[in-house]
Amino acid sequence: MRFAPQTPLPPGTANCEEIPGMLRLSLPDRKAILLSGAAGLLLTLSFPVYSVGPLAWASLLPLLFVVQSAQPATCFKLGWFAGLVQGLTLLYWIVFVVNHYGNLPFVASVAVCFLLVAYLALYPGFFCAGLSWLRTRGLPWLLATPFLWVALEHTRGWLFSGFPWENLGYSQYRFLSLIQLADLTGVAGISFLLVAVNALLFQGLATFMERRKILASIVPVALAAAIILGQYGYGRWRLGTLETSSSASIKVSLIQGNISQETKWEPAFQQATLERYLRLTREAGSSAGSSSWSSSLSRPRSSSEALPSGVRGTASGFTTGPISLTTGGGLGGTTTRGTSFPSASTFPSRASSSLSTAWWRRRGTSPPAIGRRS
Numbered sequence: 001m002r003f004a005p006q007t008p009l010p011p012g013t014a015n016c017e018e019i020p021g022m023l024r025l026s027l028p029d030r031k032a033i034l035l036s037g038a039a040g041l042l043l044t045l046s047f048p049v050y051s052v053g054p055l056a057w058a059s060l061l062p063l064l065f066v067v068q069s070a071q072p073a074t075c076f077k078l079g080w081f082a083g084l085v086q087g088l089t090l091l092y093w094i095v096f097v098v099n100h101y102g103n104l105p106f107v108a109s110v111a112v113c114f115l116l117v118a119y120l121a122l123y124p125g126f127f128c129a130g131l132s133w134l135r136t137r138g139l140p141w142l143l144a145t146p147f148l149w150v151a152l153e154h155t156r157g158w159l160f161s162g163f164p165w166e167n168l169g170y171s172q173y174r175f176l177s178l179i180q181l182a183d184l185t186g187v188a189g190i191s192f193l194l195v196a197v198n199a200l201l202f203q204g205l206a207t208f209m210e211r212r213k214i215l216a217s218i219v220p221v222a223l224a225a226a227i228i229l230g231q232y233g234y235g236r237w238r239l240g241t242l243e244t245s246s247s248a249s250i251k252v253s254l255i256q257g258n259i260s261q262e263t264k265w266e267p268a269f270q271q272a273t274l275e276r277y278l279r280l281t282r283e284a285g286s287s288a289g290s291s292s293w294s295s296s297l298s299r300p301r302s303s304s305e306a307l308p309s310g311v312r313g314t315a316s317g318f319t320t321g322p323i324s325l326t327t328g329g330g331l332g333g334t335t336t337r338g339t340s341f342p343s344a345s346t347f348p349s350r351a352s353s354s355l356s357t358a359w360w361r362r363r364g365t366s367p368p369a370i371g372r373r374s
Contacts (some may be wrong), residue, residue, distance in 0.1 A: 014045055032070060035062035036078040040085025046171040047090060056171040057228070060198040061205070062310055063128055068206065069142070072132040079128030090166065101261055113338060123152045127239025128367055146195040148190050168194050178228075179234030199222035253284035 043060035066078050094116065099109035130148050134141035148170070167192030172178050181189055200220040208217035223345040257276045263269040269295045 019142075029257055032066050032074075033081065035066050036082040039063040039066075040087075041080040041089065043082075043086045043168075047166065051171075051174060053171045053174055055193050056168055057197050058201055061202050063124070064131075064142075064145070064198065064202040065206075067131045067135065070132060071136065072129045075132035076103075076125045076129035080121045080125035082128075083116060083124035086124075086166075087117030087120050088114075088155040108295050120156070120166070123156050127152055142199045145199040146192045149195040150192050153191055154188065159295060167191055177232050178241065180235035180238040181231055183238065193231055197224040200227075249347075252279065254281045255284065298316045359360055 036339055039059060039062040042055050042062070044050070046056040046059055063079060063082055067075050070078065091113065094113040095106075095109045095236075098104050098112050099106050101107075102109070104112065127148055131141045131145060134144055153167050156162070157167070167187050169182070169187035172190055172194070181193075185192070200223050200281045204219070204221040204224070207213065207220070255277055257273060257280060259269075259273055259276075264273070
């Protein structure tokens, strides 16, 4: 494939500029749109319900080829389209939720879902536009790729109350050895490495397509492999230290009643919900030092208000030990002495991870592995 940067572009092609040492593609608009849509679909397949996590390591390649070819304004549109494809194929269920539980008409529910997806799609748009802006100024845009992606994920997680779902790092939830690094970096570190590997794979592929030099193209691919192997090696080591630890352990039962959305907040069903949780707690056995109930039990403002009146005494008298509630998707509970231990998300940040780790170590034990079910 030969590229002539001085040759006028045919009508309908994306604008591109020559940058020494990098691949130049004069992509027709239709091909650029197809690449953007492919990136959105690959991102969707990386998450549940499909959960093809390995695709995330290469899902951004189509977008990077688009960035390599188009100007910032065009890249923003194509990145937005990729985000739109991902959002519509991944968050389609919001239509049912808003329609069924929010009692909005179906058409209005579709509009709400589309507006949310259109907003979220701005972030991959900004990602592509930002990289293209760096590229057109001769700056190391590939080096900035993981930094920009993680910065945008972080911004999306708090701006306008935040939307922290769909962070790229969550796509690896099935691979325990690859996500243990989150005890140091949080999910942002997993996302960072995923995007860095995408950038390195793109560099290797682009170098081979332009120069046909195998050795030069192997170097970035080898670096990508080294990142994955290093991440895997740390995870295996981290899991091994926990499995061979001689420290005392605390057994905790996590009780999830799977209460339907129609009844979880209805006072008339509160007693039946409570009985289900008590039954599940009994079935968990007497070996657990504590039991932690999910927030489906009630709508508490704090854990001290979580249990209905007259229930606290019953719950704390169980042979399985004290019972606490978890809220906000976190993980927390009480020990057999009634001491609370810190909450942390499945992929905690460095700060929350340090807090939890320090608490466990002060009590002569180790924190659980991230994602590990005991």
